[in-house]
Amino acid sequence: MKTEKTDFIPLDYDYFDFEGRNYIKIIGRNSQGKRLCVIDSCEVYLWAILKDSLEKDRISKLIEKIKKIKLNIKGRQTKVENVELYDKNFLGKPVKALKIFATNYKDLHDIADKLGLPEIEMRRGYDLGFATHYIMEKKIIPLNWYEISGEVLDHSEEFGKIGMHLDVDMCIKLLEKKEIADSDKKISFEPKVLAYDIETDEIKIGEGEILMVSLASQNFKKVITWKKPKTFSGKNIDYVEYVKNEAELLDKFVEYVRKMSPDFLVGYFSDGFDLPYLRARAEKLKVPLTIGLDESQPRFFRGGIGRGLGPAKISGIVHIDLLKFIQTAYSQYMQSETLSLNEVASEFLNDSKKNFKPKFSSKTHDHNWEDYYEYNLHDSVLTLRLFEKMWPDLLEFSRVMQEPIFDVSRNGMSSNVEDYIIHNLERFNEIPEKRPVHEEISGRRQMEKYEGAFVFEPVPGIYENIAVFDFTSSYGTTIVTYNLSKSTFLGNKKEKDSHSIVLEGKEVHFSKKPGFFPEMLKEIIILRKKYKQELKNKEDAVTRARSNAFKLLANAAYGYQGFFGARYYCREAAAATAGFAKKMIKEVIEKINKATYKVIYSDTDSIAFLIQDKTESKTLEFLKKLNSQLPGIMELELEGFFKRGLWVTKRTGTIGAKKKYALLGKDGRLKIRGFETVRRDWCPLARETQNKIIKLVLEEGNEKRALVYLKEVIKKIKQRKIDKEDLIIKTMLQKPLSEYKNITPHVIAAKKMQEKELPITAGNLIEYYIAQPKDGEGKKLVRERVNLSDEKGEYDIDYYLNKQVLPAAENIFQVFNVNVNEIIEGKKQMKLGDF
DNA sequence: GTGCGTGCCCTACC
DNA sequence: ACCGGTAGGGCACGCAC
Numbered sequence: 001m002k003t004e005k006t007d008f009i010p011l012d013y014d015y016f017d018f019e020g021r022n023y024i025k026i027i028g029r030n031s032q033g034k035r036l037c038v039i040d041s042c043e044v045y046l047w048a049i050l051k052d053s054l055e056k057d058r059i060s061k062l063i064e065k066i067k068k069i070k071l072n073i074k075g076r077q078t079k080v081e082n083v084e085l086y087d088k089n090f091l092g093k094p095v096k097a098l099k100i101f102a103t104n105y106k107d108l109h110d111i112a113d114k115l116g117l118p119e120i121e122m123r124r125g126y127d128l129g130f131a132t133h134y135i136m137e138k139k140i141i142p143l144n145w146y147e148i149s150g151e152v153l154d155h156s157e158e159f160g161k162i163g164m165h166l167d168v169d170m171c172i173k174l175l176e177k178k179e180i181a182d183s184d185k186k187i188s189f190e191p192k193v194l195a196y197d198i199e200t201d202e203i204k205i206g207e208g209e210i211l212m213v214s215l216a217s218q219n220f221k222k223v224i225t226w227k228k229p230k231t232f233s234g235k236n237i238d239y240v241e242y243v244k245n246e247a248e249l250l251d252k253f254v255e256y257v258r259k260m261s262p263d264f265l266v267g268y269f270s271d272g273f274d275l276p277y278l279r280a281r282a283e284k285l286k287v288p289l290t291i292g293l294d295e296s297q298p299r300f301f302r303g304g305i306g307r308g309l310g311p312a313k314i315s316g317i318v319h320i321d322l323l324k325f326i327q328t329a330y331s332q333y334m335q336s337e338t339l340s341l342n343e344v345a346s347e348f349l350n351d352s353k354k355n356f357k358p359k360f361s362s363k364t365h366d367h368n369w370e371d372y373y374e375y376n377l378h379d380s381v382l383t384l385r386l387f388e389k390m391w392p393d394l395l396e397f398s399r400v401m402q403e404p405i406f407d408v409s410r411n412g413m414s415s416n417v418e419d420y421i422i423h424n425l426e427r428f429n430e431i432p433e434k435r436p437v438h439e440e441i442s443g444r445r446q447m448e449k450y451e452g453a454f455v456f457e458p459v460p461g462i463y464e465n466i467a468v469f470d471f472t473s474s475y476g477t478t479i480v481t482y483n484l485s486k487s488t489f490l491g492n493k494k495e496k497d498s499h500s501i502v503l504e505g506k507e508v509h510f511s512k513k514p515g516f517f518p519e520m521l522k523e524i525i526i527l528r529k530k531y532k533q534e535l536k537n538k539e540d541a542v543t544r545a546r547s548n549a550f551k552l553l554a555n556a557a558y559g560y561q562g563f564f565g566a567r568y569y570c571r572e573a574a575a576a577t578a579g580f581a582k583k584m585i586k587e588v589i590e591k592i593n594k595a596t597y598k599v600i601y602s603d604t605d606s607i608a609f610l611i612q613d614k615t616e617s618k619t620l621e622f623l624k625k626l627n628s629q630l631p632g633i634m635e636l637e638l639e640g641f642f643k644r645g646l647w648v649t650k651r652t653g654t655i656g657a658k659k660k661y662a663l664l665g666k667d668g669r670l671k672i673r674g675f676e677t678v679r680r681d682w683c684p685l686a687r688e689t690q691n692k693i694i695k696l697v698l699e700e701g702n703e704k705r706a707l708v709y710l711k712e713v714i715k716k717i718k719q720r721k722i723d724k725e726d727l728i729i730k731t732m733l734q735k736p737l738s739e740y741k742n743i744t745p746h747v748i749a750a751k752k753m754q755e756k757e758l759p760i761t762a763g764n765l766i767e768y769y770i771a772q773p774k775d776g777e778g779k780k781l782v783r784e785r786v787n788l789s790d791e792k793g794e795y796d797i798d799y800y801l802n803k804q805v806l807p808a809a810e811n812i813f814q815v816f817n818v819n820v821n822e823i824i825e826g827k828k829q830m831k832l833g834d835f
Numbered sequence: 836g837t838g839c840g841t842g843c844c845c846t847a848c849c
Numbered sequence: 850a851c852c853g854g855t856a857g858g859g860c861a862c863g864c865a866c
Contacts (some may be wrong), residue, residue: 088843204840379848453849455849603849604849658849659848660848660849673848673849674847674848674849678848679846679847679848680846680847681846681847681848688840717846731845731846731847732846732847734845734846740844741843741845742843742844742845744845744846746845746846747845821848
C-alpha cells in the first residue's frame, strides 16, 4: 500500500455507492496545482428523539428493538448497524435522542419509516443530502486548505478501479486530515477557469443548429465553427478553428474541455441554454458529450415548476452559471435593469464596448461571419472576466455556508441562511429540524400576512439641511436583541424577563435564554463588523467578499424566518421582528423631535430630519447619546448630511407620497428613491426628464430652470424629435402568458412576440412603445396601441406627453405651486377648475 | 353605446 | 421559492344616462 501526504483544497463534492456503502468523492487541487480526487466515507445516521420521561429500562428495550431492524429495499438487504443514546437539544430544549446508524444514506428514509413507534416523538436528520451530511461529519469544508494523507489508488482495483478511470493526477483514499490554520493567507489558490458560449440559429433548445462555440481561458481564446464566410476581410481571426459540421464541432468542444481540464467551466445562463442545447444536439447527432473527468456526460437535474431547467452538473468539473449567482448575490445592489451579459459586464467591468450582437437569420445568406466570431468570443471573454471579478465572493460564500461552490452559486439567500445554520448546529448540540413537507408549506402559505414596517407620511416640499440616521442591520439586530426565533418562541406563556409584544391583538412572548438562531445571527453581525473594520484599515478583495457574505446573511435572516419553505420557519418571530423594530423607530423619532430637531420622513430603518439651528458635530454627539440608550446590539449610524431634499404629493390628492424622495448630498451626489426616474417600467424620456428636473430643482433651490428645460422637452415631443429608443417601456413578464387576467400593454406585446415565434417565458423583459393610432382608428385603450420596439410606426404624442413626461414632472412643480398644465398647452383634458 | 367611478390586477420599487 | 408596505398605471366591470 502506497501512501502520500499533500496539502489539498476541496472544490467539488460528489458521491457514489460501492458494495452498499456511500463514499464521497472530493475533487480539488494541491498547492503544486495537481488535481486530486479524495475518496472518503463517514458514519451515516439519523436521530430519533424520544418522548419525555421514558424510563431507562424502556429505552434499553427500544434500542435492542431498533438494532434488529432489517430492510429489504428493491432486493437490497440492509440493516440498522448500531444505536447509541445521547443527550441533545432540539429547538433549544434538552432531549434524549437515539443516534441510529445505517449502512447507506439512502436507506435512512426507509429506516425512519420503520420508527413510527410509541416511544419515539420525532425522527430527524435524514433529509440533508449525503454531501452536506459528510461535510458536517468530517468537517472537510469547501475551499479551505487541509494537510491530508491517504492511500494512493491510482493503480488500485479498489472502488471499481476508480483511480484508473478518472482523469486526475492522483486519487487517494483519505486516512488523515488536518486543517491548515489561516490557510487562505498562506496558500493562495488560483483556479483554472474556462468560460464558454454557444451561438445557434434557433433559440428553442435543440431545435436549431449550433453554429459556433467560443472558449476563453487565461491565455487561451478559441472559436470553433463550421460556418465560413465566402470571402475573408483580412481581419485577424486566428482564434477561429474550422470543422466540417456540427457533429465535429461538438467533438472539438469535448476535446478542448478535456485538454484544458478546468476546475470551473463557466457560462452565462448556461444551465438554461448553452449546456442543455449542447446536450440536445449531441443526442441528436449521436456525439457523446464526455466532458466529465470520468468521461461521463453532464447530468441535468429537474428544475422547479415554472422555473425552467434545473442545474447541470459535470463530474469533477464545477459547472457555474454566473447568471444565477449574480441574481442572488448582487442584483439587489446593482444599477443594471436587465441581467443581460452585456449590461452586467458594463456595470462590473466598465466594459463600455457597445455590443450589438448580429441577429442571425437563416434567410440571410451573405452573413458577416467574421463579426459573429468576434461577438461569440467576446461573450466568453466577458463571462471569464466576470467570473474572475466574482471569484472572491464565490469563494467566501462557499467557505461561510460550508457548501460546495456548485450549490452556493445556485442557491437563493434562504438556502444560504439555512446552510449556515445547519453547518453550525453542532456547536449548540442541536439536532437539525426537518424540511417542511408539502402540506406544511401550503398551510404556511395560506397564513394571513402580518403587519410590516412603519412608513412616515411626509409633508410635500423642498427642505434644507437634512440629516439621515439608519439602523444598521435593523431587523437582524432586532432578532438578536429580542431573541426572536422558532426555538425561543413561548406563545402566550410568560417567563421571567421574557420579551413580550402584542401581535394581532394577542400578547406573545420570547424566552430570555439565548436561542441558537439569534446567537448565530449575533456572530454573523459581529463578524461582519469585524471584517468591515479590517477593510477600513486595508482593502483586500477576499476580506471584502467575506464582509459582504456576512452582510447578505444578516439581511436575509429576517426574511428566512418568515419564509414558508424554511426549516426554522416562525411566523410569530418574523411578525415580532417587524413589530419590535417598528416600536423602536417610533421611539427614536420621538426622541429626535424632543431634542428640537424635526423629523420629516422615515421608512423601516431610516429617519430623515432637519438639523435646524444645530451643527453637524452636535448632531453626531446626539447620535452617540441615542446609541447609548438603545437596547441590546441595536445601533444607529449616520447615513449622511444633505444640502437639500425633495418630497412630493401622491398623484391623487395632496398628501405626501411615501417611498418617493430625492436628496442632494453635501458632495453633490443625488440620492433618488422611488421616483419614476428609477423605475424601468417608465420610458427613458420620462425618466431622464424627471431626473434632470430633480437635479435642477435641488441644486438651484427653485423650479425656474427646470421649467425651461421641461418646456424644451415638450416641444421636442410635439415635433416628433424624440428617438424611438427613449420611448421604449420595459416590463417584466412575471408569469406564463395564459395566467394573466388583465390584458395589459406588456401582455399584448408579449403575445405579439409569441406570434413572431419568439419563445416567451416568465422572467422575460418585454420591450414596447405606444404608437399613434391612425385617424379614425378609434384605438382607445393603451393596449390597442402597443408596438414592439423594432416595429415601425410613429409614437403617440398624446400618450408620451400626458401619460409619461407630464405625470413624471407634475408633482415636482406642484411643490413650488406651479401647475404645469396651466403653463403648458398640450394637455388635452383641461378640467373646469383649470380655467 | 359612452362616460365615469371603483375595485382589482400588476409591476416595481423601498 | 426571503418578508411586508407603498405607489401608481391600466383593465374590468357596474352603473347612470
